[in-house]
Amino acid sequence: MQCYPEQLQAKLAQRLQPIYMIFGDEPLQKHEAIAEIRKAAAKLGFDNGQRFVAGNGFDWQQLNAAGATMSLFSEGELIELELPTAAPGRDGGQWLQQYVSQPTPDQILIVHGPRLAKDKQKAKWCQALQSAALSITVNPLSGQQLQRWLEGRCQRHQAVLQPAAKLFLMEQCEGNLLAADQELQKLALLYGNTPVSLEQLQVSLGNHARHNVFQLSDALLANDLPRCLKILDSLQGEGLEPVIISWALSKEVLLLQKVAELPSGDSRGMMRLGIWQQRQPLFQQALKRLSAEQIRQMINRCAELDQGLKGGTIQHPWTWLAHLCLMFSQPWQQEPLFISDAELAQ
Structure with missing residues (x-):
């Protein structure tokens, strides 16, 4: 069953589904959808949760043992399974098909990842999931969809923007809802119920340019490492949650992978991926x-x-983020030096 992100809350109020699948390249909507499912599940006693990332070498047998750790005081368990490349592989595909055919009682499964290409949508594991799950697609917004989203965010944060300012922010945030949401929260704090003019918005964006996640993304793609680290330091000083930056970096890396699969100079292909013309040279x-x-x-x-970050096991998130910035910017032939939390603690 297909569900739009804005419909999810109403669906959750009706009843919980045993399986949810959330795929797409819009990180804010994906995070909020997962958070809404967690909240609804916790109200019904599904307060024991485990999270897995099925990267290279993932042991799918871990998932079979997940239910064994459930607390005696829990009504059920919430399992979050991330497919970072939207491809579970042969073992993962078989596991997902088997799970769909025999779901674990008292367990809710959330499977999420980036946008599903057409060939992956036709895969047996994906079709099996779609037949049993509530499916939420979270793709980058544009045009009227973005306008409706921005209107809703203004109401949520009680930010009032004049028409020209709203149009300007919509143009600036296209493809990056995280940055738009962050800016609206700041505008609400700065101006309250007073309508924000275009000039005031431009001043706010100028004063806080180093605080915008989308500017960090552009600096990374442009290989401007000093600017990247300056922006990162500024974001840390502002108290921005590291998970927001992590989502933004993940989005850009996954987009890079998809652009690399396109024919060289395929502007229309990049547009279909939500990369507008002004950002296409950065990816190239x-x-x-x-x-x-x-x-x-x-x-x-x-x-x-x-x-x-989600499991609370990262003690030095900003060091991790800095190293990820280095991976964007530095040419390297082998596995780069990457300091783990355990090594930092020594």
Whole structure:
């Protein structure tokens, strides 16, 4: 059953589904959808949760043993399974098909990942999931969809923007809802119920340019390492949650992988991926210095960081983020130096 992100809350109020699948390249909507499912599940006693990232070498047998750790005081268990490349492999595909045919009682499964390409949508594991799960697609918004989203966010954060300012913010945030949401929260704090003019918005964006996640993404793609680290330091000083930056970096790396699969100079293909013309040269520039293997390793690092942040096992998230920035910017032939939390603690 298909469900739009804005319909999820109503669906959850009706009843919980045993399986949810959330795929797409819009990180804010994906995070919020997962958070809504967690909240609804916790109300019904599904307060024991485990998270898994099915990267290279993942042992799918871990999932079979997940239910054994459930607390005696829990009504059920919530399992979150991330497919960082939207491809579970042969073993994972078989496991998912088997699970769909015999779901574990008292367990809710959330499977999520990036946008599913057409060939993956036709895979047996994906079709099996779609037949049994509530499916939520979270793709980048544009046009009227983005306008409706922005209107809703203004109401949520009680931010009032004049028409010209709203249009300007919509143009600036296209493809990056995280940055738009962050900016609206700041505008609400700065101006309250007073309508924000275009000039005031431009001043706010200028004063906080170093605080915008989308500017960090652009600096990374452009290989401007000093600017990247300056922005990262500024974001830390502002108290921005590391998980927001992690989502943004993951999105850019996954987009890089998809652009690399397109024919060279395929502007329309990039547009279909939600990369507008003004950002396309940045991706082309990044692909000149990053190989497919480097991008694959970056995806794995992003997945490790995301899992660690969600599981509370990352003690030095900003060091992890700085190293990810280095992986974007530095040319390297082998596995780069990457300091783990355990090594930092020594």
